[in-house]
Amino acid sequence: MLTALEQNAWEVLNLVEDPEIPVISVVELGIVRSVIDDNGTLKVNITPTYSGCPATQVIEDSVIEALNKAQLLPFEVKTVLSPSWSTDMISESGRQKLKEYGIAPPADHSVDKMALMGEERQIKCPNCGSMDTQMVSQFGSTPCKAHFKCKDCLEPFDYFKCLK
Amino acid sequence: MSDSKNLMDVALHLGDNALILGHRLSEWCGHGPVLEQDIAMTNIALDLIGQAKMYFDLAAELEGAGNDHDHFAYKRDVLDFKNLLITETPNGDYADTIARQFYFDQWHYLLLQELANHENERLREIAQKSLKEVTYHQRWSSEWVVRLGDGTNESKEKMQHAIDDIWYYTGEAFMPADFEKGILPDNLKEQWMSNVKAVLDEATLTMPSDEWMQEGGKTGSHTEHLGYILAEMQFLPRAYPDATW
Numbered sequence: 001m002l003t004a005l006e007q008n009a010w011e012v013l014n015l016v017e018d019p020e021i022p023v024i025s026v027v028e029l030g031i032v033r034s035v036i037d038d039n040g041t042l043k044v045n046i047t048p049t050y051s052g053c054p055a056t057q058v059i060e061d062s063v064i065e066a067l068n069k070a071q072l073l074p075f076e077v078k079t080v081l082s083p084s085w086s087t088d089m090i091s092e093s094g095r096q097k098l099k100e101y102g103i104a105p106p107a108d109h110s111v112d113k114m115a116l117m118g119e120e121r122q123i124k125c126p127n128c129g130s131m132d133t134q135m136v137s138q139f140g141s142t143p144c145k146a147h148f149k150c151k152d153c154l155e156p157f158d159y160f161k162c163l164k
Numbered sequence: 165m166s167d168s169k170n171l172m173d174v175a176l177h178l179g180d181n182a183l184i185l186g187h188r189l190s191e192w193c194g195h196g197p198v199l200e201q202d203i204a205m206t207n208i209a210l211d212l213i214g215q216a217k218m219y220f221d222l223a224a225e226l227e228g229a230g231n232d233h234d235h236f237a238y239k240r241d242v243l244d245f246k247n248l249l250i251t252e253t254p255n256g257d258y259a260d261t262i263a264r265q266f267y268f269d270q271w272h273y274l275l276l277q278e279l280a281n282h283e284n285e286r287l288r289e290i291a292q293k294s295l296k297e298v299t300y301h302q303r304w305s306s307e308w309v310v311r312l313g314d315g316t317n318e319s320k321e322k323m324q325h326a327i328d329d330i331w332y333y334t335g336e337a338f339m340p341a342d343f344e345k346g347i348l349p350d351n352l353k354e355q356w357m358s359n360v361k362a363v364l365d366e367a368t369l370t371m372p373s374d375e376w377m378q379e380g381g382k383t384g385s386h387t388e389h390l391g392y393i394l395a396e397m398q399f400l401p402r403a404y405p406d407a408t409w
């Protein structure tokens with residue numbers, strides 16, 4: 001059972017956008033790991049996606065700003081490394097929003113591996129839904145994405161790499 | 165030496181490897197042979213620099229002197245750095261960069277697999293996080309070794325040259341420094357040799373033969389290159405202490 005404070009905090013944090021993919025919240029992305037009401041002190045644990053992701057600091061600052069603004073005081077925000085973030089932590093609504101935004105959501109581990117080894121027709125084009133897609137590069141516009149193109153609609157797109 | 169001092173030195177060694185190689189790769193930014201590989205190298209650089217930050221945070225905790233990760237990156241001199249010499253070798257041409265990355269990644273991957281089960285919790289969680297990223301690095305550098313080795317006559321010649329050239333920097337990883345004994349695994353060489361050989365075979369390249377190996381990085385005896393790297397990397401925080409942006 002969540003306390004009223006915890007419930008409130010989750011709602012506030014669910015409005016904090018990821019700075020690089022502003023349609024998805026840091027909660028949907030699985031960055032907020034826990035929110036605990038410790039006798040009136042709110043303890044929030046967050047975890048980085050990739051170690052070097054430049055958004056990590058921005059996310060921490062936005063989380064602090066949002067909690068301040070909502071006056072959920074006092075609170076402590078802590079970065080934890082374990083369990084390390086994986087794409088399984090992205091929520092179902094998060095995956096749907098990624099797709100609508102034009103980013104192919106992470107596939108199953110085995111499909112992901114085949115796709116990144118260069119096997120074609122593994123990842124669905126987020127633009128037209130065709131499976132006739134091809135990897136351009138394992139590394140894309142941010143650390144979490146790979147670069148693909150669709151051979152049907154010819155649209156280049158980002159694929160959110162599976163990280164297990 | 166206390167256990168905690170040794171563990172701090174291990175954290176610095178692992179952090180320095182990541183920081184210096186990450187810095188080297190960042191020098192490719194805007195200079196990659198094609199846009200996708202420019203992005204790949206800078207992505208890998210970012211991962212490594214992020215990993216360095218985690219190790220330096222651990223070193224700071226163990227030191228207990230109130231320093232933060234920036235202190236270890238920016239306020240130490242050549243003699244204090246414990247990175248493997250291979251990480252500071254110049255980028256050279258694309259084949260040289262790939263050869264360096266390939267040898268390093270193959271070792272890094274095996275090392276992190278072991279550290280992901282380490283008895284020290286902090287080291288273990290950093291390794292578990294890093295291992296996921298290094299899995300991608302290792303795949304990328306191996307693929308390029310194969311692509312260039314089993315490519316045109318010119319790419320093959322350049323790749324073989326690079327593989328031979330940097331070979332004598334690969335032995336150091338398997339010669340334990342005093343501070344790492346009992347903390348880092350000392351049995352990775354055989355597996356590394358066999359994994360490297362498998363990729364070189366696929367790339368139709370010849371594995372260099374085992375011979376004399378360069379060493380000294382872990383104990384602060386660096387090549388002349390490290391001083392230049394630090395001069396560029398540390399200039400700003402040294403000239404403008406506590407600058408923010």
Ligand SMILES: [Zn+2]
Binds near residue numbers: 125155
């Ligand atoms: Zn399409």
